[in-house]
Amino acid sequence: MKKLMYITICMFTALIGCDENDIDIPVSVLPSNLIVNAQNMGGGTVNFTATADNANYYHFDFGDGTSALGTSGEASKTYEMIGDNSYTITVTAGSTEGNKISESVDVSVSIAFSDPETVSLLTNDSSKTWFLAASQQGHLGLGPAREGIDGDWWYPKWYVASAFEKCGSEDSDCLCDDEITIAQDANGNLTFELDNKGQTYFNVGHRAVVGGSEESDFCYDFDTSGTKSVVLSPVEGNVPDEETTGIQMTIADGGFMGYYVGSSVYEILAIEDDFLYVRTYDTENADLAWYHKFTAEAAIEGGDENLETIYTNLVWSDEFDVDGAPDPLNWTYDLGAGGWGNGEAQTYTNDSENVKVEDGVLKITAIAGEGEAAVHYFDEMTLIDAGGTEQILEDFESAAPTFTGFGGSETTVVANPDASGENTSANVAQSTKALGAETWAGSFFDLSSPIDLMTYTTISLKTWSPSVGANIILKLENQANSDENVEVSVNTATANAWETLSFDFSAAAAGTYDRVVLFFDFGVSPAGGITSGRIKSENLFEFTYGRVEIRAKLPSGGGTWPALWALGANFDEVGWPASGEIDIMEHVGNNNNVVSSALHYPGNSAGNAVVGTTPVATATSEFHNYTVEWTPDSIKFVVDDEVVHNSFVNNGTTPFNSDFFLIMNVAMGGTLGGSIDPAFTQDTMEVDYVRVYQ
Structure with missing residues (x-):
């Protein structure tokens, strides 16, 4: 455009003798003398000032992927990365003719973390x-x-x-x-x-x-x-x-x-x-x-504080004066294994060996029977794409992978114990879940390269399990970051024979899956044949507020976990802990002669429950009175009418304002009971009476 303008001017001035050498030709000027200053204002903010001759604009590259453009030569940047960090800032000064020069400066920014x-x-x-x-x-x-x-x-x-x-x-x-x-x-x-x-x-x-x-x-x-x-x-x-x-x-x-x-x-x-x-x-x-x-509150002191009860009218009791099974008008049984989420080792029965009234006391006895570890086998882990093309991931016929067990489980490669049916291969992997193992026990092995789940959307696995309905979880992880994982759960349909299970990973997000984790019989711990008893007054006697007094002598065996407690009667409608739970007395055989009480409710359940403890030197050798006084305004736990070891302010927002029923049981192991003594044979909680006053 400048050249065309010059030609036009020359033609216009031809009559007066235009000579190219006499004309001042416009030239593009290069910016110069670019100076950049940085002032650290603290808190991550840095102010920049740039000056240059013949500059029409300034471009700031702040060194963190962000930038700014303006004509004033001034810019302010607030960095956000926590800690001590250095940034290289590049400032470009340019002219409208397209010429530009640049200068860089380094700044150090310290940002203290705050929440x-x-x-x-x-x-x-x-x-x-x-x-x-x-x-x-x-x-x-x-x-x-x-x-x-x-x-x-x-x-x-x-x-x-x-x-x-x-x-x-x-x-x-x-x-x-x-x-x-x-x-x-x-x-x-x-x-x-x-x-x-x-x-x-x-x-x-x-x-x-x-x-x-x-x-x-x-x-x-x-x-x-x-x-x-x-x-x-x-x-x-x-x-x-x-x-x-x-x-x-x-x-x-x-x-x-x-x-x-x-x-x-x-x-x-x-x-x-x-x-x-x-x-x-x-x-x-x-x-x-x-x-x-x-x-944020000092611990409640126990000591010699006497309970001044407001409840003196006896409304319900069981004195256990008639030998035989517990009175069916007062008690029914909970039956089953596992402790409903606590990882316990016992199976509750209604057998008289586990629950009976004898010599004027109720006896709930945990008995160790003969048990064995749970053994599962697996083989031929195969990747399958959408078209049905297969690729063997691991068949255990060559060098065995290195297995790492956790939670009481271990895996090794062994000769196929049942080379028949769907699997006649020579070698298979054996997963052994030991007696008393955690419910989440399993093992893993690492791969040399990640599994491509975008191509292979299904993984098949041949398994041999001793029971139908065993929950098997196949989990894939990133070795370097176990937060990056995906898992699929499948139940066995065959017992004592090989079957092929398919795990559908089609919904898995893209990731680096180079670790294989396997859980067999997830959610179950081999019980070792331990049986015990748990009785309750559900649908027979339920109440709101009152003083409950239970006189009992406790077992001492390692792994025993006796409890005297009450559960919100609406638990089957609202679930736990919304129903509320009042643990009048709990004891752990691995920490003998220290009893505890607890309240479980939303926001304060499981490991965050409101708990109080009291030493009772003869808890396992003598009878003691374990009491809760439950009112609309408070819940107090008392031992032998003297020691208040926990007090709770009740109000209308808690679940402790509706009907509860009583439960008595002896659990084994689990989240509170801990390790079970290998020499354990049996142990008993004896209850002299249960009385409720209102």
């Missing part, structure tokens, strides 16, 4: 004191590390492999009077202070810190005075989002939250206005994770 909601809950917007949840089961718990067993299996936050009740033992009770104060100053900075009354409960692996000589965990004199700063940051790892807040606290100067395991970093698994659940990792053993529960 206002968590800070508010931790500090009550100023300062809050937290107490060890001594009234809750598992206030100190031991469980798996983030990556889980062998870097793969991770347990949800409500599961703790071992839960320790430390407030009833002299060598650990110093843990139970700790007070932790977390505060926020005017600038938003967090501080932490632990008042442990001069004594710290030390893990035995860290006793050298205080020159200790005890061979187990112990309370030592250890000064924890002083205020320390706290920093919140995101947690990295493969824990499912629903099982953690994703936020961790780092306490400066070696600060810790009561139990000394050398760690100052605590992941916040759950936090509410009055509840804090954290996990930390032992610095001497990276495979161990320690769990703490805290409340």
Whole structure:
């Protein structure tokens, strides 16, 4: 266009002697002297100023995939990546003629992590004191590390492999009077202070810190005075989002939250206005994770508080004075195995060996019979595409894969024990689920390359199972990130013979699936032939409010879990825990002579139940009275009319305002009962009477 303009001008001026050399030709000017300045304003914001000669516009590339364009030479950018990060910013100055020059500068940006909601809950917007949840089961718990067993299996936050009740033992009770104060100053900075009354409960692996000589965990004199700063940051790892807040606290100067395991970093698994659940990792053993529960209220003290009952009219009772089966007008039976989700080992029966009235007492007896591990076989894992083309993934006829078992299961390659029917191959894989194994026990093996589920939408597997209806789960995972997984469940249709099961993965999302996980008889733990009894007053006697008094002597065998409790009568309509559950007394044979009570309801169930514990030195050798007084305003648990070890404020929003019925049982193992003594034969809970007053 400029050349055409020049020719026109020359033609117009020809009569006056136009000479090309006499004309000033417009030229394109190159911007120059580009100077870029960056000013870090804090909080992730950086202000940029660019100047250049002959520039009509400025383009800012902020180094994080974003940019800005303008004519003023000024730009402001707020970065969002948490932590200390560096960015290279490139500024281009350009002219309308299309010429441009560029300059780059490096900036460092530090952004402290903040979560206002968590800070508010931790500090009550100023300062809050937290107490060890001594009234809750598992206030100190031991469980798996983030990556889980062998870097793969991770347990949800409500599961703790071992839960320790430390407030009833002299060598650990110093843990139970700790007070932790977390505060926020005017600038938003967090501080932490632990008042442990001069004594710290030390893990035995860290006793050298205080020159200790005890061979187990112990309370030592250890000064924890002083205020320390706290920093919140995101947690990295493969824990499912629903099982953690994703936020961790780092306490400066070696600060810790009561139990000394050398760690100052605590992941916040759950936090509410009055509840804090954290996990930390032992610095001497990276495979161990320690769990703490805290409340915003000091533990309720027991002692010599006498119950001043408001209920004195006896409305229902069973004195167990007639030998034989329990009175059918008062009691019926729960029958079946597994404990309804608690992973228990017993099968409940109505057999007189398990439940009977004799010599003026009710006897509920857990009896170990002959049992055996559950054994399943599988072979010829085959990939099948939409057109029916097959590709063998694994047939166990050459080098066997390396199996990793978990939860009490193991897998090996063996000779085919039944080379007939659908499978006559020489070698197969044998999955053995040991007696007392977890209900989720299984095993996995890794692949050298991922399975292409976009091509192969079905996986077939030949299986041999001892029963019909066994639940088999085939799960595919990413070795590097077990959050990336997909699983399909199929039930067996044949017993004691080979069958081919098909697992449909057509709905699976794209992913890197290079690990194969197999669960056989998922949801079931081999019971070892243990039988027991569970009786209830459902549909026979149901009531709202009152004082329930049960006099009982408890079993002591390792793995026994006797319970005296009540369940909301509408549980079959609203489900549990919406129905509510009142555990008047529970006892664990692996922690003899410490009894507990619990309330389960929405928001406070399973491992988060409201729990109280009381030492009862002769609980397994003598009869004691276990009582609950349940009113519209409160629920109090009492032992021997003296020791109130837990008190709950009831109101119209809880499920504890409608009919409940009574249950008595002896469970074995499971989530609270724990490991069953291999030498266990039988043990009995004896009940002298049950009385209800209103």
